[in-house]
Amino acid sequence: MQLTQGEFFQFNLQSQIQLIKKDGIFMMKRLVYDTHLVKLYKIYEFYVEVVLKRTSNKVVSIEPVINGKIVEMYDNTA
Amino acid sequence: MSKHHTFIETLEQLGEDLREKGLIHLTAEDRVLEHNSFYVQKKEVINFGSCSYLGLEFDSRMKEAAKKAIDDYGTQFSASRAYVSPRYYAELEYKLTEIFDAPTLVAPTTTLGHIATIPVLIRDEDAIILDHLVHNSVQNAVNLVKPRGVHVEMVRHNKMDMLEDRIKKLRQKHKRIWYMADGIYSMYGEAAPIDIIFELMDKYTELYFYVDDAHGMSCFGKHGRGYVLSKKPMHERMLMATSLNKAYASGGGVLVCPNKEMVVKIKSCGAPFLSSGPMQPAALGAACAAADIHLSDEIYQLQGELQENIKYTNLMLKKYNLPSVNENNSPVFFVAASLPKLGFNIIRRLLDEGFYTNIGVFPTVPMKNTGIRFTITRLHTFKQIEDMITAMAYHYSLALKEENFTLEQVYRAFRMPMPEEQKSDKVLQQLVSLTQLKVERFRSVEQINKEEWDGLLGHRGTFNSKGLQFLEEVFANNIFPENNWEFDYIIIRDVANKPIIATFFTAALSKDDMLSPGSISKQIEERRITDDPHYLCSKTLFMGSLLTEGNHLYLDKNHPQWKNAMQLLLNQIAQLAEKRQTTVTNLRDFDLEDSEMDSLMLDNGYFKIGVPENHVIEQLEWNNQEEFIKTLSARSKKHFKQDIRKYENKFEIKIHAKPTEEEVNYWYKLYLNVKHRNLDLNTFTLPFKVFQTMAEDKDWEILTLGIKAESGKEEDKKTAAVMFCYKNEKNYNFMLVGLDYEFQEYNAYRQAIYQVILRAKELGMEKVRLGYSASVEKRKFGAKVITPIAYVQAKDNYNFEVLGAMTVMKEVKTNNAVNTR
Numbered sequence: 001m002q003l004t005q006g007e008f009f010q011f012n013l014q015s016q017i018q019l020i021k022k023d024g025i026f027m028m029k030r031l032v033y034d035t036h037l038v039k040l041y042k043i044y045e046f047y048v049e050v051v052l053k054r055t056s057n058k059v060v061s062i063e064p065v066i067n068g069k070i071v072e073m074y075d076n077t078a
Numbered sequence: 079m080s081k082h083h084t085f086i087e088t089l090e091q092l093g094e095d096l097r098e099k100g101l102i103h104l105t106a107e108d109r110v111l112e113h114n115s116f117y118v119q120k121k122e123v124i125n126f127g128s129c130s131y132l133g134l135e136f137d138s139r140m141k142e143a144a145k146k147a148i149d150d151y152g153t154q155f156s157a158s159r160a161y162v163s164p165r166y167y168a169e170l171e172y173k174l175t176e177i178f179d180a181p182t183l184v185a186p187t188t189t190l191g192h193i194a195t196i197p198v199l200i201r202d203e204d205a206i207i208l209d210h211l212v213h214n215s216v217q218n219a220v221n222l223v224k225p226r227g228v229h230v231e232m233v234r235h236n237k238m239d240m241l242e243d244r245i246k247k248l249r250q251k252h253k254r255i256w257y258m259a260d261g262i263y264s265m266y267g268e269a270a271p272i273d274i275i276f277e278l279m280d281k282y283t284e285l286y287f288y289v290d291d292a293h294g295m296s297c298f299g300k301h302g303r304g305y306v307l308s309k310k311p312m313h314e315r316m317l318m319a320t321s322l323n324k325a326y327a328s329g330g331g332v333l334v335c336p337n338k339e340m341v342v343k344i345k346s347c348g349a350p351f352l353s354s355g356p357m358q359p360a361a362l363g364a365a366c367a368a369a370d371i372h373l374s375d376e377i378y379q380l381q382g383e384l385q386e387n388i389k390y391t392n393l394m395l396k397k398y399n400l401p402s403v404n405e406n407n408s409p410v411f412f413v414a415a416s417l418p419k420l421g422f423n424i425i426r427r428l429l430d431e432g433f434y435t436n437i438g439v440f441p442t443v444p445m446k447n448t449g450i451r452f453t454i455t456r457l458h459t460f461k462q463i464e465d466m467i468t469a470m471a472y473h474y475s476l477a478l479k480e481e482n483f484t485l486e487q488v489y490r491a492f493r494m495p496m497p498e499e500q501k502s503d504k505v506l507q508q509l510v511s512l513t514q515l516k517v518e519r520f521r522s523v524e525q526i527n528k529e530e531w532d533g534l535l536g537h538r539g540t541f542n543s544k545g546l547q548f549l550e551e552v553f554a555n556n557i558f559p560e561n562n563w564e565f566d567y568i569i570i571r572d573v574a575n576k577p578i579i580a581t582f583f584t585a586a587l588s589k590d591d592m593l594s595p596g597s598i599s600k601q602i603e604e605r606r607i608t609d610d611p612h613y614l615c616s617k618t619l620f621m622g623s624l625l626t627e628g629n630h631l632y633l634d635k636n637h638p639q640w641k642n643a644m645q646l647l648l649n650q651i652a653q654l655a656e657k658r659q660t661t662v663t664n665l666r667d668f669d670l671e672d673s674e675m676d677s678l679m680l681d682n683g684y685f686k687i688g689v690p691e692n693h694v695i696e697q698l699e700w701n702n703q704e705e706f707i708k709t710l711s712a713r714s715k716k717h718f719k720q721d722i723r724k725y726e727n728k729f730e731i732k733i734h735a736k737p738t739e740e741e742v743n744y745w746y747k748l749y750l751n752v753k754h755r756n757l758d759l760n761t762f763t764l765p766f767k768v769f770q771t772m773a774e775d776k777d778w779e780i781l782t783l784g785i786k787a788e789s790g791k792e793e794d795k796k797t798a799a800v801m802f803c804y805k806n807e808k809n810y811n812f813m814l815v816g817l818d819y820e821f822q823e824y825n826a827y828r829q830a831i832y833q834v835i836l837r838a839k840e841l842g843m844e845k846v847r848l849g850y851s852a853s854v855e856k857r858k859f860g861a862k863v864i865t866p867i868a869y870v871q872a873k874d875n876y877n878f879e880v881l882g883a884m885t886v887m888k889e890v891k892t893n894n895a896v897n898t899r
Contacts, residue, residue, distance in 0.1 A: 001398065010389065011386055014386070015460070022459075
């Protein structure tokens with residue numbers, strides 16, 4: 001069952017990760033400096049960016065994608 | 079059949095039904111249990127019935143601590159705590175005192191904790207107010223103090239205005255008033271309004287609070303001290319019991335006391351502390367390890383994870399449009415199903431799909447408030463939760479169709495507003511057309527063909543067409559609401575227009591203590607006089623009426639569609655109950671042993687209760703008194719000679735064709751004599767109009783027993799008894815009696831019965847119906863005893879539980895009592 005963006009962000013980080021694993025579709029990823037990896041997911045009817053620390057491969061935050069042109073920021077070959 | 083017996087029988091039948099369906103008394107078949115699933119009936123199911131909300135039962139620290147305690151102390155340290163306790167107790171109580179920030183005492187279970195505490199805590203002069211839904215273990219412990227005469231009553235669940243009202247009344251007589259409630263309620267998962275209860279404690283110094291927070295333990299508050307103490311700190315006039323068996327995942331119960339003296343008192347005087355065994359070392363070891371977790375910051379992480387699962391569950395229930403009874407942050411959920419058969423159906427389907435949930439069914443909830451109770455723990459994943467709720471939503475709609483029920487009916491049974499988008503269910507109407515049965519409903523017996531009605535039901539008692547016309551006339555346009563009845567008649571026919579069912583209903587205000595012991599009714603009548611004349615009264619839909627007796631249902635059981643017709647009738651009854659705004663439905667009088675009917679009724683949310691015995695004399699083939707005596711048993715023969723024949727010449731029997739108003743007035747007084755003496759069948763007093771109308775109705779006969787005056791003068795003659803009898807074609811029905819107790823020495827009541835029998839014989843009747851109660855007296859005349867039952871359904875069981883909670887001061891045996899009927 002689909003959640004709205006508002007509902008998704010009512011949950012804490014661990015729960016958001018669980019939801020993404022359950023219902024998210026991986027789209028693309030990009031590097032931010034050399035320290036962080038950002039993955040773009042489509043979940044339900046919206047997009048989120050999952051920010052991981054490269055050294056530990058741990059998710060540090062999940063952010064809503066509010067700019068439709070954000071896809072342009074991804075280099076899919078990364 | 080006693081009420082207790084019928085209650086146990088209903089439970090037994092429910093249990094049997096659930097066992098047959100493979101829904102209760104199950105076994106987890108796993109050799110090793112590891113997470114939140116187990117094998118049942120050789121199938122792996124996800125456990126949505128665990129109360130170990132934080133999932134600590136698999137925590138390695140707790141398992142190791144339990145093992146070490148066994149290594150140290152063996153499997154049991156078998157001694158009463160009054161003598162000596164293993165050191166783990168001291169360690170655990172020390173840690174628990176830190177957790178609760180108040181003195182604590184550990185009991186083997188929470189139930190035993192209540193049993194230890196309540197009798198010690200409560201003084202004879204105290205009053206107890208139970209919340210309607212307070213846990214059964216608290217109510218059972220309260221039963222221990224009832225024989226001491228402690229005043230016990232009940233208020234509607236979480237109704238704080240009602241509680242305050244009762245405190246105001248009771249504080250005039252009682253210095254200490256205990257309100258007993260749960261922190262989180264075990265069935266619907268809702269919380270007690272702690273803030274308001276504390277405000278009331280501040281406002282009324284007489285108010286004390288006894289709370290069971292078993293389901294709130296660990297899940298809420300600092301150090302997991304529970305829901306109640308997450309809202310407010312310990313109050314000096316409060317005692318809390320909680321469980322270490324649920325989210326705490328070890329064993330035992332805890333009593334959290336306002337001071338150390340209370341702990342010592344309970345430990346020294348509470349029965350289970352004196353004579354029951356202690357907790358096993360394994361449980362104590364695990365409990366100490368759990369305490370360490372609770373005293374660390376880890377508990378907040380565990381609580382947080384549980385809350386995320388609860389939040390997700392609430393969201394899913396909403397998204398899937400399931401009729402969840404309560405949305406809150408407790409781990410207990412309840413999805414309404416209303417009818418037991420619907421609940422059973424859904425639970426079975428979920429089990430087949432691999433989800434173990436609980437059935438919430440009578441007596442923990444009212445019969446028509448059955449539902450799917452499930453719990454959420456920290457161990458569940460979102461996927462498991464969504465999978466279960468998706469399956470529930472899918473099977474819910476299939477089960478509704480299979481059981482010919484509508485979602486609208488479910489919402490109505492729980493008094494919940496139905497979401498607009500879901501109001502499209504027409505299953506019931508489809509069912510009606512499918513079965514091709516025809517329902518006819520009437521508001522008056524005059525709209526029904528007299529010959530047909532009398533052919534179906536007319537010979538059964540006072541409810542032939544004319545008898546019902548009498549009732550319709552008498553119980554209309556009266557001043558008091560209890561004397562105005564609404565009548566409904568239902569006939570269900572097959573395609574060939576042949577009746578399968580015919581019956582009638584009255585919607586009337588009735589006293590809920592009608593069948594309670596006289597001592598209970600006496601207490602209630604006192605409140606009806608001082609507070610509210612309709613206290614513990616319910617508008618009830620009766621099959622039949624309060625002034626008719628016998629089997630009111632014509633049912634052609636040889637008809638192949640009789641079960642469909644019964645189902646249709648039950649649907650019609652549910653509609654009628656809504657229309658007439660009744661809160662109780664009472665279908666009477668049915669055969670005691672009819673397992674087929676029992677099963678049908680139980681599936682539709684009715685429970686069986688015993689009703690007073692009925693009496694009928696079927697042997698009227700004698701020609702004189704001697705021949706009549708020969709029909710009696712040896713003992714009854716002796717009784718007849720000593721109590722009846724001896725005084726027969728003292729009386730003068732008279733049949734009144736056209737009584738004067740003065741006579742009717744006098745007879746009414748005699749009726750009131752009997753009515754006011756007897757609370758065993760506690761009904762409303764019949765209005766004078768009943769007797770006036772009887773006097774003018776040629777189908778009623780009024781017989782009097784006059785006492786011959788010693789002076790021989792006609793004007794000195796007195797009336798000892800008056801008998802009101804209804805005659806139909808074949809039966810003579812002794813319906814009401816009035817007595818002048820001045821003439822008890824002549825056995826006027828017994829003489830009245832005999833004279834009624836003689837009159838029936840004189841009229842050439844086949845049977846004499848002698849009505850309810852006074853069984854011993856009636857059997858002496860050779861009356862056959864009929865033991866009927868009724869099927870009852872209450873929209874909520876509050877009033878009945880109030881009656882159950884009341885203290886029976888002195889049991890009054892009813893069999894010999896003379897009743898008005």
